[in-house]
Amino acid sequence: MAYVSSDEHEENGVARRVLLAGPRSFCAGVERAIEIVEGALESRETPVYVRKEIVHNASVVGDLAQRGAIFVDELDQVPNGSTVVFSAHGVSPAVREEADRRDLEVIDGTCPLVAKVHAKARRFAGRGDTVVLVGHEGHEEVEGTLGEAPDSTVLVETVEDVEKLSPADAGRISYLTQTTLAVDETAEVVGALRKRFPLLHEPSSEDICYATTNRQKALNAIVAESDLCLVVGSTNSSNSVRLVELSRRQGTPAQLIDRAADIRPEWLEGVRTIALTAGASAPHHLVTEVVTALGEYGPVSVEEREITRETVRFELPSGLRGDTEQPTDSRTS
Incomplete structure (x- = not known):
């Protein structure tokens, strides 16, 4: 892996602080x-x-x-x-x-958390509701959920989409959400649904998963004191993209990178504090590699900022686990 040497960039040698958001990486x-x-x-x-x-x-x-x-x-x-x-x-x-x-x-x-959303879609449609799914068109999770009750489900992404809805019975409306959405933006859309449909049936629990929520809260806790945010994740990772958007909405420049080699020297100009996080599908070792790469540009001090500890574990399918393994509660903690 190649990095810029000390004589190739004017910012080299500058001491920087890296704030590590926690939780981050795998869920x-x-x-x-x-x-x-x-x-x-x-x-x-x-x-x-x-x-x-x-x-x-x-x-x-x-x-x-x-x-x-x-x-x-x-x-x-x-x-x-x-x-x-x-x-x-x-x-x-x-x-x-x-x-x-x-x-x-x-x-x-x-x-298992996606499977729960699917079950809700079947249940809501089965009782005769129009199911409003808040999510991003074309995302694989959304396609799967839509397929559970295609004749009863409509997809919305924005508040404007809510205004265009014309259900057959405004008194029989339920909503679900993609599990990897931005919490604040989703709240705006759900708020618009509540305003437009006072009899809206609400799910008994949030559909945005614990990991997505935790990663957004963890980044929110450090982004205001940072000059740059780096999010480790792939471009098709919804929860990773939402982290980039969250940082930018808070006024802190943010970049999505797959790996350390994607870091561009010009991003670091004038930067003294970097918020570093990773989407729920990004391996932990990629974050470590980013910290090492940043060290090539000058001294780096690393500070962990953990807002909560995740202890959730999900059981494997029966054909891939030992007979002695006990079922694991798939609910979040």
């Missing part, structure tokens, strides 16, 4: 999904296919591909009777039905 759903692919590779003698990226991180996908996982866009790329892992973002019932028709051995990597 329980991501760890579970990766362990599922690893377990399948170890236990199956035949090829293991993965539909879509198991999690939205280029480093994770590249590592698993090197170890033998075969990533495909759709099931028609998977030979009949093969083993396929569904990604952490979940799939629609139509995908599951196709897998059944093709006699595929399915190992479900869907995050």
Whole structure:
């Protein structure tokens, strides 16, 4: 990995402070999904296919591909009777039905918190509600949730979208949200829904997952005293992109980087304090590599700012865990 040497940039030699947001990096759903692919590779003698990226991180996908996982866009790329892992973002019932028709051995990597949103979608639609899903069009998680009740679900992204809604019965409206949205922006959209539909049925618990919320709160705690924010994560990682947007809304320049080599020297001009975090699908070691890379530009002091400790763990599917393993509560703590 190449970095700028001490005589190549005028800012080299300047002492900087790095504020490490905590929690950061992997969440329980991501760890579970990766362990599922690893377990399948170890236990199956035949090829293991993965539909879509198991999690939205280029480093994770590249590592698993090197170890033998075969990533495909759709099931028609998977030979009949093969083993396929569904990604952490979940799939629609139509995908599951196709897998059944093709006699595929399915190992479900869907995050349990995403699965809960799917269950709510089925329940709300089943009682006759129009289900308003707050999320980003085209995101895999959103596509899976929409597929649970396609005739009853409408997607909104903004307050303006809410104003355009015309449900058949304004008294039978429920809402759900994508799990990786920005908490503050989602609150605005939900507020608009409440104002427009006073009889709005609310979910019993938040759909934005604990990990997304924690990472946003942790960054919020340090971004105001920082001159630059670096977020480790891939461009297709929704929760990572939301962290960049959060920093910029607070007035602190922010950059999304996949790895340390993506750091550009001009970003560091005039910068003395850097907020550093990572999306829930970014490996911990990438953050360490970023700190090391920043040291190439001058002395670096690192300060951990942890707002909470995450202890959530999710059980693996029955075919990939030992018989003695006890079920793990999938609720957040």
